[in-house]
Amino acid sequence: MALNILQSELKSFMGILIPSIMCLKNKLSEVRQSVKLVVPLVDALLKSIEAQFNHLLECEELILTSIVHPQFHLRWMDTEEQKLRGKALLLDAVQKLDEPACLSFEAHTLPGFC
Secondary structure, eight states: OOHHHOOOOSOHHHHHHHHHHHHHHHHHHHHHEHHHHHTHHHHHHHHHHHHHHHHHHHHHHHHHHHHHHHTTTTTOOSSSHHHHHHHHHHHHHHHHHGGGGGGGTTTTTTOOOO
């Protein structure tokens, strides 16, 4: 399901990426507990996902896009610590919007974007 959402041409948004990766990791971890014959395969998949996407899971801009996405908000975050960090990131981003430089119509890019 997560791969179908990410491969969609109509409903692919940046805010879907991190929750989809987290959902995939959680589902694989659940499957790992219930199957004995394919544990090495599940471990390899989890290791590969971490190697490929771990840097994206730490990108503040991607975290923010997932938080403001109406489908996800903070629900995709596993721990209270992650939720507090996400709230702090969002508050900081909103406060930066209040700065005069961000209100300029000449700014064509977001500062600090990944």
